[in-house]
Amino acid sequence: MALRGSFIRLFKKQFNSVFKLHNCSHSVAIIGAPFSKGQKRRGVEHGPQAIRDAGLLDRLSTMETAARQQTGKLRPFIRRACGDTFYKSNLNRYDSTVLFQEDQIENPYYPLHDYGDLNFTHLAKDECFMHVPFPRTVGLANKMLASAVGSAVEAGHTCITLGGDHSLAIGSVQGHYKHCPDLCLIWVDAHADINTPLTSPSGNLHGQSVSFLLKELQDKMPEVPGFSWLKPFLSTSDLVYIGLRDVDPGEHYILKNCGIQYFTMRDIDRMGIQRVTEMSLDHLLSRKQKPIHLSFDIDAFDPSLAPATGTPVNGGLTYREGIYLAEEINNTGLLSAMDLVEVNPTLGATREAVEATASLAVDVIAASLGKTREGAHISFDKLPSPGTTYKADNEQKICL
Numbered sequence: 001m002a003l004r005g006s007f008i009r010l011f012k013k014q015f016n017s018v019f020k021l022h023n024c025s026h027s028v029a030i031i032g033a034p035f036s037k038g039q040k041r042r043g044v045e046h047g048p049q050a051i052r053d054a055g056l057l058d059r060l061s062t063m064e065t066a067a068r069q070q071t072g073k074l075r076p077f078i079r080r081a082c083g084d085t086f087y088k089s090n091l092n093r094y095d096s097t098v099l100f101q102e103d104q105i106e107n108p109y110y111p112l113h114d115y116g117d118l119n120f121t122h123l124a125k126d127e128c129f130m131h132v133p134f135p136r137t138v139g140l141a142n143k144m145l146a147s148a149v150g151s152a153v154e155a156g157h158t159c160i161t162l163g164g165d166h167s168l169a170i171g172s173v174q175g176h177y178k179h180c181p182d183l184c185l186i187w188v189d190a191h192a193d194i195n196t197p198l199t200s201p202s203g204n205l206h207g208q209s210v211s212f213l214l215k216e217l218q219d220k221m222p223e224v225p226g227f228s229w230l231k232p233f234l235s236t237s238d239l240v241y242i243g244l245r246d247v248d249p250g251e252h253y254i255l256k257n258c259g260i261q262y263f264t265m266r267d268i269d270r271m272g273i274q275r276v277t278e279m280s281l282d283h284l285l286s287r288k289q290k291p292i293h294l295s296f297d298i299d300a301f302d303p304s305l306a307p308a309t310g311t312p313v314n315g316g317l318t319y320r321e322g323i324y325l326a327e328e329i330n331n332t333g334l335l336s337a338m339d340l341v342e343v344n345p346t347l348g349a350t351r352e353a354v355e356a357t358a359s360l361a362v363d364v365i366a367a368s369l370g371k372t373r374e375g376a377h378i379s380f381d382k383l384p385s386p387g388t389t390y391k392a393d394n395e396q397k398i399c400l
């Protein structure tokens with residue numbers, strides 16, 4: 001017990017030192033990935049727009065995080081894609097007003113870069129590989145996303161990819177890996193998405209993303225057209241699943257035989273989200289501090305909260321479980337890239353259902369980036385008393 005206590009202290013000490021370093025230097029990049037060919041239903045390509053419409057950028061740019069408060073000098077601002085020449089060929093230029101030119105920003109300590117949406121190529125000639133639809137289109141889209149995520153991470157941003165279907169995680173994790181080769185992966189999902197083309201019941205690549213990444217599955221993977229650029233790089237020991245409740249037989253075989261750490265909804269019922277989160281982070285980080293890639297499928301939530309998604313499964317995460325998990329991941333100070341996928345605005349029964357799903361996505365992203373339920377302040381140096389001028393409104397104008 002004493003040994004365990006001192007181990008936990010050491011663990012927390014390590015966390016804290018990285019926490020400070022990480023939060024002082026990190027800015028956020030948003031990449032929209034309007035893509036749906038990793039499965040057969042259309043509509044999920046409108047996910048990035050739905051998440052933006054739910055107010056993502058406003059929420060992040062006005063967010064007062066505990067981290068900002070800590071250093072006392074962090075200020076949010078948005079720079080649109082226009083300034084980032086590197087992305088111009090791949091991204092639709094964001095044509096709305098440029099809120100600030102770079103040289104107008106005095107103190108860009110917490111920059112928020114919106115790179116707009118990637119412009120994917122849909123190949124006309126793209127026959128099925130076995131029963132896998134659109135293999136070349138999915139391969140090409142992921143290659144493009146990998147390069148965009150890679151550049152954003154290389155530039156020092158915490159990179160948020162807005163999907164699109166979950167096949168996009170192939171490119172997003174690979175691009176992240178190119179600049180953070182020691183990354184670990186937290187997969188929050190109702191599904192394991194670890195079928196190989198040979199075990200997949202549906203053929204859909206969004207149910208196979210993880211098998212493309214894992215070194216241990218290399219000799220079980222056929223050569224899928226469109227993916228020759230990708231070499232598996234991730235070890236099974238650097239992967240944890242949270243929220244599983246719909247696992248195919250081949251996937252169960254892989255999870256068990258590769259000794260992958262996973263927590264189903266039953267585990268959350270038994271142990272609670274707090275213990276599950278602690279065990280997950282312990283598994284990934286206790287030996288070494290590693291950059292975290294969080295791949296969050298909105299269908300991890302219960303369909304009553306996230307109805308607008310392609311493969312809903314009953315009995316999912318509650319709002320508080322999902323937000324707690326995101327908050328704890330932020331608390332590590334190690335979040336380096338994140339995907340928020342499978343929001344399909346064409347599948348909600350009503351407009352309210354769609355808006356609820358997209359707004360849940362915004363809440364998860366905000367919590368992952370440091371929004372706390374206890375609140376935080378940057379606008380107050382001291383508490384205004386009657387007779388002093390309230391400056392917060394002015395300051396807001398300067399910042400935004």
Ligand SMILES: NC(=[NH2+])NCCC[C@H](N)C(=O)O
Pocket residue numbers: 165166167191192193195200201202203204206207208246248297299310311342
């Ligand atoms: N990213 C997702 N929503 N995946 C759902 C996968 C469903 C099923 N396991 C399949 O392989 O097709």
Ligand SMILES: [Mn+2]
Pocket residue numbers: 189190191297299300311342
């Ligand atoms: Mn899923």
Ligand SMILES: [Mn+2]
Pocket residue numbers: 166189191193206297
């Ligand atoms: Mn998924």
